[in-house]
Amino acid sequence: MIRSLFLCLAFLQYFTTADSIAQTRSSTINRTVSQTLPKTVKIVGSGGFRGLEAYQSGFLISNKGHVLTAWSYVLDSDVVMLTMNDGTKREAQLIGFDPRLDIAVLKIDVADTPHFNLEIDTTAGVGDRILAFSNLYGVATGNEPVSVQQGFVSAKIQLSARRGAYQSPYQDDAYLLDAMTNNPGAAGGALTDLQGRLVAMVGKELRDSKTGAWLNFALPMEKLTDAIKRIRAGEMTSSSDIIDRPTEPISAALLGFSLVADIVQKTPPYIDRVVVGSVAAENGARPDDLIIEVNGQMTASVKDVLKQFQRTDRDDTVELTVQRGNRFIDMKLQLVK
Amino acid sequence: MKLQRTMIFMISTIVLIASNSDSRAEEESSADASTVETSLKAGSDNPRSTATLQTPPALVQAEGLRVQAIQKAIQATVCIFGPKGQGGGSGVVISSDGYALSNYHVVEACGAFMKCSMPDGVLYDAVIVGIDPTGDVALVKLLGRDDFPTATIADSDKVQVGDWCFAIGNPFLLATNFQPSVSMGIISGKNRYQYPSGTLLEYADCLQTDAAINPGNSGGALFNSDGDLVGINGRGSFEKRGRVNVGVGYAISINQIMYFLDHLKSGRLVDHATLGATVESDSEGVVRVNDVLPTSDAFRRGLRYDDVIVSFAGRKISTVNQFKNVLGILPKGFTPKIVYQREGEQFEIVVRLAGVHATGQLTEIIEGKPLDPPAIPGIPPLPTPDDSEGPEEDGDGEKADPEEASEGEELHPYHHLHIKRRGFSNYYFNLLNRNRVWEKFIALGGIWDQQPGRWRITGVVRDDMAADEVPFQLMLGDQKSGIRIGDSSFVLDSTEDLSQQLVPPETGGLLVALHLWRAMLVEGPQQFGDVYYFGGLPARRVANQQAEETVDVLIATRGVTETHFRFNRSKALLQSAEMFPEINSDPCRLAFLDYQRDGDLMVPRRIQFDAGFGSPEKTLVIERIEFLQKRVEENAK
Secondary structure, eight states: OHHHHTEEEEOGGGOOOSTTHHHHHHHHHHHHHHHHGGGEEEEEOSOOBTTBOSEEEEEEOSTTOEEEEEOSGGGOSSOEEEEETTSOEEEEEEEEEETTTTEEEEEOSOSSOOOOOTTSOOOOOTTOEEEEEEOGGGOSOTTOOOEEEEEEEEEEEEOOEEETTEEOSOOSEEEEESSOOOOTTOTTOEEEETTOOEEEEEOOSEEETTTOOEEOEEEEGGGTHHHHHHHHTTSOSOOGGGSOOOSSBOOHHHHTEEEOOOOSTTOOOBEEEEOTTSHHHHTTOOTTOEEEEETTEEOOSHHHHHHHHHTSBTTSOEEEEEEETTEEEEEEEOSOO | OGGGOOOOEEEEOOOOOTTOOHHHHHHHHHHHHHHHHHHHHHOTTOOOOOOOOOOOHHHHHHHHHHHHHHHHHHTTEEEEEOTTSOOEEEEEEOSTTOEEEEOHHHHTTTOSEEEEEOTTSOEEEEEEEEEETTTTEEEEEEOSOSOOOOOOBOOGGGOOTTOEEEEEEOGGGOOTTSOOEEEEEEEEEEEEEEEEETTTEEEEEEEEEOSOOOTTOTTOEEEETTSOEEEEEEEEOOOTTOSSOOSOEEEEEHHHHHHHHHHHTTTBBOOBEEOSEEEEEOTTSOEEEEEEOTTSHHHHHTOOTTOEEEEETTEEOOSHHHHHHHHHTSBTTOOOEEEEEETTEEEEEEOOOEESSOTTHHHHHHHOSOOOOOSSOOOOOOOOOTTOOOOOOOOOTTTOEEGGGSTTSOOOTTGGGOEEBTTBSOHHHHHHHHHHHHHHHHHHHOOGGGOOSOEEEEEEEEETTTTEEEEEEEEEOSSEEEEEETTEEEEEETTSOGGGOOOSTTTTSHHHHHHHHHHHHHHHHHHHSEEEEEEEEEOOOBTTBOSOOEEEEEEEEETTEEEEEEEETTTOSEEEEEEESSTTOOOEEEEEEEEEEETTEEEEEEEEEESSTTSOOEEEEEEEEEEOOOOHHHHHO
16 A cells, blocks of 8 residues: 555647647646636635534536535534635525434535536546645635645545544545545545546545544545435435434433523523432532533534534533633533443 | 556656766666666556667756756755754855855754755855844855855746755765655645744745755755755654654745845844734635834825725735735835725835834744843954955944954854844944945045035025925034024924934924934945845835935934935945934935035035925025034034
């Protein structure tokens, strides 16, 4: 595999004259870059704290403004803004997502935009040169175009990766790349061949399950197109049940308190009652405490708190940050001692 | 699609080092070929031909071109090591007398002297020259040769995203055998604006590459595919993965550095520029002024809140980052053009850019708060200019803190090439340039200190706008100067605060400027007071001349009054002077024209003056200049 770093495969058909071959190659990339950049978008949504970037990448896949990107917390926001390559900003609608593939389709209100044609099926082989277009590290601020990287397909692998302790939902074929593509903000970027044909979507920041090494990989389009069609057809709008959930999640009742009644869209998550002698009481929780974070995730509403509880196993510690008057208080609630 | 591809070939992109012989490369190639065959056979979903691979001539030639470019480029690259083995980084030589570029953050760790290896296998001594802490650039000078191989400077504005490029340097300080490492990639982005990290470092209008940039590559060169210098690698997006390459490296564009080069040669802590106004953009790409300091030159030129910025220094502005990109690559003191609109009307102004940091602030950040001066200051060795064997003068002894001051340490063999002084990274180079400029001027313009008496100048003040001529008589002396224009007389007493004697009215202090002009010529930079070399700047309006020439600027301070004496670099004559009565004020500007020989002296026959950009211009047409004998009573006090 190390050897492959030093190997470069090129195809004679692209080059005609010997004299200008270096120029030809560079201008091939220049041309591909200028043709591909208008198909890319930068996405800004939720996040922006505790090492969670509020941005990621995407690209246009239809002339009606459909955008493919990675399914992530960034999209878990009331407003998802896209910045097009020309710098214009547009609000995007979440059409749907497929949590097993970790992809989502957004739509913006434009017509006849440059886009990748998903009808053309392009794959890459080991040793093929690729270009990656993404807003890694949010380098491209304002109206700047996204970053371009080059490299090779080092291997085709079956992805076995994790984020923290959690196994990534996608465990299928992937291209392993020798370019340092999978960085913060790069997920959802476009991977093309030298001619600018779409090959894959840049994946999230994940580590190999066994070795813990950071992976640079992309999801082949051939694995995604069916799901994209189904999402666009409206068949997969909300399949959050498929996410691996703890079989026995924690609840407010188990911890010994109740929240105020969830009567409006965003009811502030105030604690209503605390059961005497309960875990919550032992840790100092009181009625009228406002829960502002659960396990480091901001909670703006009762629904947010319940959602975080659903994701937490009853054996795990629950970290709460509450606001009491003008003080913030952290507490760690553990059901099982 | 894949099957359409008729043949597969390979070329190796092995990191090339100078020692690679041709036969060695061939061995590598054949070894790689067999690897490819094996791996192709192994790939089950890869039913490709494993017929004998033959490298087509076109690819061999392409590789040859790359090898040539790298071999050309590598000659000028430098691996920097701290004098005691601490720290280090990379650099690149840009002139045959040994000036080399690196990063401020590399040189900072090394101190005044460092060791620099080059691919010729020689370890050279190098001394710090100038630093630009905001732009993270440092200029050092390699010593011991005057025929160093140099990098060819490219135009970094011509770089395109997708261009091949390579970084040559000293990653992880691997170059213990003095041979640098080469890594290759493409330009991933250009005109990037990277927000200041901490408080100081700002990368404006920079290049982004995916060529591997690791710690130690800092300060090293980024070359284009022709092997020409397009940038200095300085920063990576090192975040979660420890300090190793993550596919994002930034290079300071070489065009930015060329703007600063002359300033760096002055041995100063060089500052970046600020407009004194901030801007914001709306979604339609309209950039408006949302704040402007009343003390700024931009305000004095007429820029106001809510004005729309159309272009800045010749570049169209449609985002805040574009504005910052333009501003961030210019040094303090530049005078770019701004085009702005207000209520549909378009205005064009020239603005003098102030420093990002207030006077002394940058020094304080870099050097810490000022300490009490040492009780017994040493006398620094004064350098002689490069091309002149002029006499050495005394006079700077009290201010400079020579290298010898560091106690208990062995003297560096080149210790005389470094002089510590507050506000300077190496005052030696400032003196060197100050003396160069002054002595070239003296050699051509005459020895003015032989005219220490009063000067009497008579002629007419010509106002071209009003088609008007009024006679004047000017008397310039050590202590008192006076001017009579028509029926009005004005007198100046140099023992009083000059900034309060700005006469005649509406000239911005013409008499003060002329008084200081004579004082500088008679006393010279050694006697005048605090005079330092600022660097080169593009010349401003020279009558009957459009070409942008470079002027060498000496800045002379007396009281709170600062005068910029601007010498034409090619002609060596004092071309103009700008007298700023105090901080944040418009200067009185003098342009010295029609130099003619008068005995041993070159004397201007016309002096144009105005009170700053945009103010009406008048001319002193000199009919007679007399140098009077020094009077005893004037000398007494």
